[in-house]
Amino acid sequence: MKQVKVGIIGCGNISSIYLKNLKLFKSVDLVAVSDIDLKRAEAKAAEFGIFRALSPEKMLKDKEIKIIVNLTVPKVHKEVAMAAIRAGKSVYNEKPLAITREDGKKIITSAKKKGVLVGCAPDTFMGAGLQTVRRIIDSGEIGRPVAATAFLMGAGPEGWHPNPEFFYQKGGGPLFDMGPYYITALVNLIGPVKRVTSSAQISFKERIKGSEPKKGKRIKVEVPTHVAGVLDFKAGAVGTIIVSFDVKAAGLPRMEIYCEKGTISVPDPNTFNGPVKIKRSNKGEWEDIALTYGYSDNSRGLGVADMAYALMSGRKHRASGELAFHVLDVMQSLHEASEKGKHIMLSTTCAKPEAMVKGLKAFELEK
Numbered sequence: 012m013k014q015v016k017v018g019i020i021g022c023g024n025i026s027s028i029y030l031k032n033l034k035l036f037k038s039v040d041l042v043a044v045s046d047i048d049l050k051r052a053e054a055k056a057a058e059f060g061i062f063r064a065l066s067p068e069k070m071l072k073d074k075e076i077k078i079i080v081n082l083t084v085p086k087v088h089k090e091v092a093m094a095a096i097r098a099g100k101s102v103y104n105e106k107p108l109a110i111t112r113e114d115g116k117k118i119i120t121s122a123k124k125k126g127v128l129v130g131c132a133p134d135t136f137m138g139a140g141l142q143t144v145r146r147i148i149d150s151g152e153i154g155r156p157v158a159a160t161a162f163l164m165g166a167g168p169e170g171w172h173p174n175p176e177f178f179y180q181k182g183g184g185p186l187f188d189m190g191p192y193y194i195t196a197l198v199n200l201i202g203p204v205k206r207v208t209s210s211a212q213i214s215f216k217e218r219i220k221g222s223e224p225k226k227g228k229r230i231k232v233e234v235p236t237h238v239a240g241v242l243d244f245k246a247g248a249v250g251t252i253i254v255s256f257d258v259k260a261a262g263l264p265r266m267e268i269y270c271e272k273g274t275i276s277v278p279d280p281n282t283f284n285g286p287v288k289i290k291r292s293n294k295g296e297w298e299d300i301a302l303t304y305g306y307s308d309n310s311r312g313l314g315v316a317d318m319a320y321a322l323m324s325g326r327k328h329r330a331s332g333e334l335a336f337h338v339l340d341v342m343q344s345l346h347e348a349s350e351k352g353k354h355i356m357l358s359t360t361c362a363k364p365e366a367m368v369k370g371l372k373a374f375e376l377e378k
């Protein structure tokens with residue numbers, strides 16, 4: 012099978028799982044890694060047996076590399092993506108696509124002009140758990156969704172992440188950091204959002220770093236860390252979302268979809284796995300649903316592999332820029348709704364991504 016040559020920019024915390032998986036996907040040939048801190052790139056190249064560690068400038072000049080996987084911190088996602096696009100390369104960003112709607116739009120329109128593709132994490136919605144939920148909804152066996160809930164109730168990442176500052180700067184916070192998993196999953200299951208409102212706040216002005224290095228360092232909080240929002244979907248369902256870094260303990264489910272004839276308990280959208288459960292209105296017990304799709308392990312990079320197929324065949328890719336731009340618009344609009352004290356009508360939309368194919372071989376996406 013033909014492959015697309017791929018390079019990674021950004022060799023921090025999340026890069027290891029991409030390096031591990033991108034070496035295995037059949038549509039991808041991972042040829043080089045890069046970081047503004049070249050030593051980090053060299054260390055990852057040595058650890059994962061990648062032939063070349065390059066500066067970002069050198070990587071962008073390499074004619075063979077067709078996709079740049081952008082694993083830098085959110086505030087430079089746009090700058091790195093735009094440099095890749097200018098160099099004539101398709102780009103796959105880690106989430107969020109960018110930290111403002113305007114930056115997201117620039118990435119999308121520039122890529123279109125240049126004739127290259129944009130993709131974006133998360134790709135967890137392509138995994139076995141969320142695809143099994145998608146099949147239940149698409150089959151209509153428990154009717155159409157009338158409502159949904161999504162809850163990320165946590166105490167923040169400064170206790171474990173070695174460089175947690177970016178989580179509290181513009182482009183971070185629970186909404187821009189964790190919201191993409193929940194909102195992307197909801198859009199994949201129910202379709203695009205048409206209107207949102209919310210209340211958001213900074214509950215604590217400072218956070219204390221609990222991880223090494225610089226344990227005990229104070230971090231100034233610049234973005235809301237508790238957001239309670241409402242999403243009106245075009246298809247008619249109403250979603251309730253709470254994302255928080257300010258909660259010490261909670262007992263809420265991750266996600267539930269309430270349909271006309273029953274409820275689906277949806278797995279954690281930050282994973283590729285289950286469990287998936289249904290409570291049908293005519294049955295007394297919750298029913299465990301077997302996962303009927305591949306990719307139940309941590310398959311980060313699946314969206315990149317899918318984009319490589321799209322580049323080779325001209326078909327659409329699932330974790331697309333269009334989807335991520337809509338999710339970015341939902342997130343920014345949730346913040347704006349709270350600031351302005353009103354509902355916001357969204358200016359973007361997107362198509363539901365294609366469902367995954369059943370019975371795929373490991374590390375392939377097409378039969």
Ligand SMILES: NC(=O)c1ccc[n+]([C@@H]2O[C@H](COP(=O)([O-])OP(=O)(O)OC[C@H]3O[C@@H](n4cnc5c(N)ncnc54)[C@H](O)[C@@H]3O)[C@@H](O)[C@H]2O)c1
Nearest residue numbers: 021022023024025046047048082083084085087105106174
């Ligand atoms: N850490 C996680 O568990 C996790 C999980 C899922 C997604 N993500 C996302 O992945 C992205 C990266 O997160 P991380 O945790 O790996 O951060 P990190 O700070 O550990 O790593 C980021 C890397 O990018 C490099 N970098 C920064 N600016 C650059 C530039 N202009 N050019 C080239 N390299 C540059 C840094 O030197 C660093 O090595 C973020 O968007 C984050 O939201 C992280």
